[in-house]
Amino acid sequence: DAKTTQPNSMESNEEEPVHLPCNHSTISGTDYIHWYRQLPSQGPEYVIHGLTSNVNNRMASLAIAEDRKSSTLILHRATLRDAAVYYCILRRFGNEKLTFGTGTRLTIIP
Amino acid sequence: EPEVTQTPSHQVTQMGQEVILRCVPISNHLYFYWYRQILGQKVEFLVSFYNNEISEKSEIFDDQFSVERPDGSNFTLKIRSTKLEDSAMYFCASSDSRGPGNTIYFGEGSWLTVV
Numbered sequence: 741d742a743k744t745t746q747p748n749s750m751e752s753n754e755e756e757p758v759h760l761p762c763n764h765s766t767i768s769g770t771d772y773i774h775w776y777r778q779l780p781s782q783g784p785e786y787v788i789h790g791l792t793s794n795v796n797n798r799m800a801s802l803a804i805a806e807d808r809k810s811s812t813l814i815l816h817r818a819t820l821r822d823a824a825v826y827y828c829i830l831r832r833f834g835n836e837k838l839t840f841g842t843g844t845r846l847t848i849i850p
Numbered sequence: 851e852p853e854v855t856q857t858p859s860h861q862v863t864q865m866g867q868e869v870i871l872r873c874v875p876i877s878n879h880l881y882f883y884w885y886r887q888i889l890g891q892k893v894e895f896l897v898s899f900y901n902n903e904i905s906e907k908s909e910i911f912d913d914q915f916s917v918e919r920p921d922g923s924n925f926t927l928k929i930r931s932t933k934l935e936d937s938a939m940y941f942c943a944s945s946d947s948r949g950p951g952n953t954i955y956f957g958e959g960s961w962l963t964v965v
Contacts, residue, residue, distance in 0.1 A: 772951050783956035833950055838954060
């Protein structure tokens with residue numbers, strides 16, 4: 741299975757944009773890139789996903805590199821509620837379960 | 851917004867006892883999952899369930915675990931004889947479709963403590 745690499749932790753100031761990177765250099769052509777987050781003492785929460793093109797939704801944007809070997813989750817204006825562990829996960833046909841790594845722990849500074 | 855609900859939120863049980871964790875998936879969803887997270891560790895896949903049968907299970911999901919959809923709304927995880935190492939947060943999840951582009955929705959979890 742293709743693996744992802746994320747920084748263990750990041751900090752950001754409240755009300756500023758946050759760019760969370762993810763490397764997936766062994767990604768295959770049919771792997772979808774998913775982002776989930778887990779707030780303290782809560783279940784994982786879907787954030788966004790994409791295949792090749794950049795994606796936007798009400799929570800975030802996903803920027804996918806042209807070679808698909810990396811992606812960046814963008815929170816446009818961080819709030820204290822965005823403090824969570826963010827997971828970048830690859831999924832493919834035939835192995836569709838979510839395989840969580842250690843993710844990036846995002847701290848928001850008031 | 852529809853959500854996955856789980857009960858109980860927290861259960862303490864004696865080692866060797868049977869435990870049933872209950873989940874109500876989102877109403878129009880057909881695919882159901884259990885994951886667990888031992889304190890301080892990663893979220894781990896246990897089992898997926900569709901059309902009244904297990905579609906995939908992990909190595910963790912051994913003979914002491916079972917899942918059931920006893921009626922049209924509930925989805926349960928049974929641990930037959932609990933061990934200390936079963937202490938964890940158990941998350942139920944559901945989705946309306948298969949495929950790597952689908953979205954899986956998680957509940958808030960049931961915290962199981964085995965003493």
